[in-house]
Amino acid sequence: MTSYNAACMPGDGIGPEIIAEGRKVLDAAGEKFGFDINWTDFDTGAEKYLQTGELISEDELKELGKFPAIYFGAIGDDRVKPGILEKGILLAVRFYFDQYVNLRPIKLLQGIETPLANKKPEDIDFVVVRENTEDFYVGIGSRAKAGKQRDHLEVIRDLYSVKFGVDVETDSDELAYQIGVVSREGSKRVMEYAFDLAETRKKKLTSVDKANVLTDVYGLWREVFEETKKGYPNVTTEYNFVDAITMWFVKNPEWFDVVVTPNMFGDIITDLGAMIQGGLGLAPGGNINPKGTSMFEPIHGSAPKYKGKNVANPLATIWSGSLLLDSLGEHAAASAVVSSIEHSILNKAVTKDMGGSMHTSDIGDWIAKDILR
Amino acid sequence: MTSYNAACMPGDGIGPEIIAEGRKVLDAAGEKFGFDINWTDFDTGAEKYLQTGELISEDELKELGKFPAIYFGAIGDDRVKPGILEKGILLAVRFYFDQYVNLRPIKLLQGIETPLANKKPEDIDFVVVRENTEDFYVGIGSRAKAGKQRDHLEVIRDLYSVKFGVDVETDSDELAYQIGVVSREGSKRVMEYAFDLAETRKKKLTSVDKANVLTDVYGLWREVFEETKKGYPNVTTEYNFVDAITMWFVKNPEWFDVVVTPNMFGDIITDLGAMIQGGLGLAPGGNINPKGTSMFEPIHGSAPKYKGKNVANPLATIWSGSLLLDSLGEHAAASAVVSSIEHSILNKAVTKDMGGSMHTSDIGDWIAKDILR
Numbered sequence: 001m002t003s004y005n006a007a008c009m010p011g012d013g014i015g016p017e018i019i020a021e022g023r024k025v026l027d028a029a030g031e032k033f034g035f036d037i038n039w040t041d042f043d044t045g046a047e048k049y050l051q052t053g054e055l056i057s058e059d060e061l062k063e064l065g066k067f068p069a070i071y072f073g074a075i076g077d078d079r080v081k082p083g084i085l086e087k088g089i090l091l092a093v094r095f096y097f098d099q100y101v102n103l104r105p106i107k108l109l110q111g112i113e114t115p116l117a118n119k120k121p122e123d124i125d126f127v128v129v130r131e132n133t134e135d136f137y138v139g140i141g142s143r144a145k146a147g148k149q150r151d152h153l154e155v156i157r158d159l160y161s162v163k164f165g166v167d168v169e170t171d172s173d174e175l176a177y178q179i180g181v182v183s184r185e186g187s188k189r190v191m192e193y194a195f196d197l198a199e200t201r202k203k204k205l206t207s208v209d210k211a212n213v214l215t216d217v218y219g220l221w222r223e224v225f226e227e228t229k230k231g232y233p234n235v236t237t238e239y240n241f242v243d244a245i246t247m248w249f250v251k252n253p254e255w256f257d258v259v260v261t262p263n264m265f266g267d268i269i270t271d272l273g274a275m276i277q278g279g280l281g282l283a284p285g286g287n288i289n290p291k292g293t294s295m296f297e298p299i300h301g302s303a304p305k306y307k308g309k310n311v312a313n314p315l316a317t318i319w320s321g322s323l324l325l326d327s328l329g330e331h332a333a334a335s336a337v338v339s340s341i342e343h344s345i346l347n348k349a350v351t352k353d354m355g356g357s358m359h360t361s362d363i364g365d366w367i368a369k370d371i372l373r
Numbered sequence: 374m375t376s377y378n379a380a381c382m383p384g385d386g387i388g389p390e391i392i393a394e395g396r397k398v399l400d401a402a403g404e405k406f407g408f409d410i411n412w413t414d415f416d417t418g419a420e421k422y423l424q425t426g427e428l429i430s431e432d433e434l435k436e437l438g439k440f441p442a443i444y445f446g447a448i449g450d451d452r453v454k455p456g457i458l459e460k461g462i463l464l465a466v467r468f469y470f471d472q473y474v475n476l477r478p479i480k481l482l483q484g485i486e487t488p489l490a491n492k493k494p495e496d497i498d499f500v501v502v503r504e505n506t507e508d509f510y511v512g513i514g515s516r517a518k519a520g521k522q523r524d525h526l527e528v529i530r531d532l533y534s535v536k537f538g539v540d541v542e543t544d545s546d547e548l549a550y551q552i553g554v555v556s557r558e559g560s561k562r563v564m565e566y567a568f569d570l571a572e573t574r575k576k577k578l579t580s581v582d583k584a585n586v587l588t589d590v591y592g593l594w595r596e597v598f599e600e601t602k603k604g605y606p607n608v609t610t611e612y613n614f615v616d617a618i619t620m621w622f623v624k625n626p627e628w629f630d631v632v633v634t635p636n637m638f639g640d641i642i643t644d645l646g647a648m649i650q651g652g653l654g655l656a657p658g659g660n661i662n663p664k665g666t667s668m669f670e671p672i673h674g675s676a677p678k679y680k681g682k683n684v685a686n687p688l689a690t691i692w693s694g695s696l697l698l699d700s701l702g703e704h705a706a707a708s709a710v711v712s713s714i715e716h717s718i719l720n721k722a723v724t725k726d727m728g729g730s731m732h733t734s735d736i737g738d739w740i741a742k743d744i745l746r
């Protein structure tokens with residue numbers, strides 16, 4: 001029997017409850033399809049941070065690096081300032097393992113209602129491939145204060161005062177700036193991933209940018225797209241400005257097959273995508289390094305107020321588990337998981353938020369049983 | 374009789390046709406409400422750029438500065454690379470006149486269908502106040518090449534190589550970067566505008582940011598929002614991350630009253646807003662400097678392929694004209710214009726894209742007549 005090792009980071013709030021359901025389902029899929037997953041738990045999250053001040057240590061990261069896959073619940077806690085946990089844990093893992101693909105299937109499952117009028121499951125079925133390690137997520141920026149970052153402050157000050165005639169020097173703490181970086185290699189590898197994916201689907205790839213305003217970073221992105229597409233003559237390509245694509249997601253989602261996007265725009269349009277596929281309760285995500293350690297997570301947050309109530313909807317987590325199985329090469333098991341999610345929906349074996357009467361802990365049992373049937 | 378001077382920049386593609394209709398309507402509103410508008414035309418746009426290489430000159434800008442309002446059609450031409458006309462004309466005007474408010478009413482008019490299921494005109498009626506002079510629109514960035522911008526290249530190179538262990542020096546032309554700047558004053562003034570507006574409406578203001586990732590620029594934005602709201606105890610406030618707000622626009626647009634947003638996110642969410650109010654054919658915009666020269670424009674583009682065909686939908690332009698009247702203080706006339714737009718829709722006196730059979734040039738006549746009735 002094949003045996004896989006996987007790491008598990010349940011995190012905060014509802015994280016542990018939804019991950020428990022996901023594991024039931026993945027274990028059942030293993031039983032059915034003849035493999036085994038040995039789980040190792042990591043207790044990273046808000047609780048540990050509040051108690052010890054530690055987010056994620058170099059040692060933990062090294063330890064995590066021994067696993068091909070991490071199953072991640074959710075992080076976030078009202079007692080912690082926005083940005084601390086997200087940057088210190090979630091983004092830290094994405095960057096440390098160079099998980100350059102953020103994979104987001106946008107698929108309206110049978111039995112789910114979309115907020116869009118007159119759209120059916122066959123109209124909403126595409127995949128967003130979000131670049132996950134560059135752009136405005138690199139975390140470079142500062143307030144315009146004299147101090148240790150004086151060097152780049154000076155540059156900004158010069159640029160800013162030339163441009164606006166503002167004397168920043170006398171206005172310390174009056175400005176903040178943020179730098180985004182896009183690289184040729186970083187764009188190429190994620191675009192190649194997206195083209196490869198499009199070749200296995202309807203062979204259409206849409207690239208998102210805002211090359212008419214952020215001409216530097218997205219001008220390079222577009223240039224690399226032009227070069228990369230030469231290697232994929234069978235794939236039809238098009239550009240959408242990020243503002244326009246939000247319109248077409250809502251008006252004509254059936255136009256899309258695979259969408260490749262820089263990091264920050266990807267963050268925005270995948271949440272919109274989550275809503276048109278029925279909401280955050282149904283939106284899975286993978287952070288993928290095809291040759292390294294990948295991480296799979298529902299894209300919703302930790303919903304602290306539902307913690308411990310056994311009411312959270314675990315479907316996005318279970319679906320993310322299916323992406324995890326895909327990354328291990330267990331494609332049949334991965335498809336079976338998605339089919340059984342659909343069965344649970346059609347049988348109304350769902351939580352309250354989806355109009356059902358089941359508890360969180362019932363859902364994993366139901367789906368596991370369905371897989372094993 | 375009161376007399377106003379206004380500038381007119383019809384621009385490219387369908388621009389001249391839709392602006393002609395807008396002027397018919399504003400002139401009729403003047404006749405009805407007792408004022409006069411003296412129009413002065415400017416021929417800025419792609420045609421002039423292609424013939425002379427000139428985008429907009431300092432002299433033209435100075436000339437435009439004599440007018441309180443500019444009525445702008447659209448710019449854009451397939452023969453010009455993305456960014457040239459947008460940055461060289463549209464953004465140049467916004468920045469030169471420090472039009473720090475981009476005002477975007479999102480209102481589902483009676484008789485219009487939204488792509489959202491089960492939403493009615495009373496559910497979609499809010500205003501987005503987009504900051505319009507800062508953020509990633511400041512146009513600061515470069516490729517990582519040695520050369521005249523060597524200074525800030527060096528800073529980026531250091532930051533980037535510390536962060537990623539990449540040796541950029543040997544990889545010239547392999548990176549691009551873009552810098553966004555947010556200032557305390559720049560945030561404060563647009564937030565005050567938004568709070569003032571909320572006080573005249575349902576007294577609720579939502580601030581958009583991504584302070585959990587772009588902690589520098591949007592951390593400052595959030596700090597200024599916290600300070601500014603102290604001056605408006607009657608206004609209820611909330612934060613939405615930009616990714617989340619795209620979900621709520623689609624799922625619960627009735628939650629919003631006034632939304633204040635940094636520039637780039639504003640660009641994205643106002644296009645989404647345009648779609649939920651029925652599409653670009655119905656989305657007006659104003660670029661406002663409350664003490665200077667403002668510019669009013671439909672938010673759609675120049676649609677070159679419909680140029681000269683007398684089929685373009687002028688309603689967004691006419692509605693933008695209503696915002697222009699508002700900026701002149703002619704509020705009764707401004708409301709009358711919007712009412713007559715609604716009458717034209719209810720009477721199916723609309724262009725083909727809206728299911729009618731009228732031509733562009735009929736619409737201005739119809740609405741002008743309706744106002745004068």
Ligand SMILES: CC(C)[C@H](C(=O)O)[C@@H](O)C(=O)O
Binds near residue numbers: 087090267299616
């Ligand atoms: C929590 C946050 C840092 C994260 C992001 O912005 O990437 C989330 O919104 C996502 O899309 O995974």
Ligand SMILES: CC(C)[C@H](C(=O)O)[C@@H](O)C(=O)O
Binds near residue numbers: 213459672
């Ligand atoms: C044309 C473009 C430069 C512009 C912008 O990005 O601001 C447009 O999309 C808008 O929203 O007015």
